[in-house]
Amino acid sequence: xxxxxxxxxxxxxxxxxxxxxxxxxxxxxxxxxxxxxxxxxxxxxxxxxxxxxxxxxxxxxxxxxxxxxxxxx
Numbered sequence: 001x002x003x004x005x006x007x008x009x010x011x012x013x014x015x016x017x018x019x020x021x022x023x024x025x026x027x028x029x030x031x032x033x034x035x036x037x038x039x040x041x042x043x044x045x046x047x048x049x050x051x052x053x054x055x056x057x058x059x060x061x062x063x064x065x066x067x068x069x070x071x072x073x
Contacts, residue, residue: 025052 005013012026021039028037032052036045042056059066 021054 032046042054058069
């Protein structure tokens with residue numbers, strides 16, 4: 001990880017502290033307005049105000065086993 005951080009600007013390094021989704025979005029920002037990113041915590045997209053939005057990934061338990069469910073906002 002540390003070698004990957006060396007090429008990042010100060011403003012980009014701040015995103016790393018927000019978690020794996022923020023770190024992975026660094027390479028996706030150019031496409032994010034047109035194509036949502038399936039992140040670890042939900043589906044991430046860029047809205048009309050250039051803010052990242054997230055639809056949470058949810059699961060429901062069936063017989064004690066989690067199964068993917070619909071995204072929620």
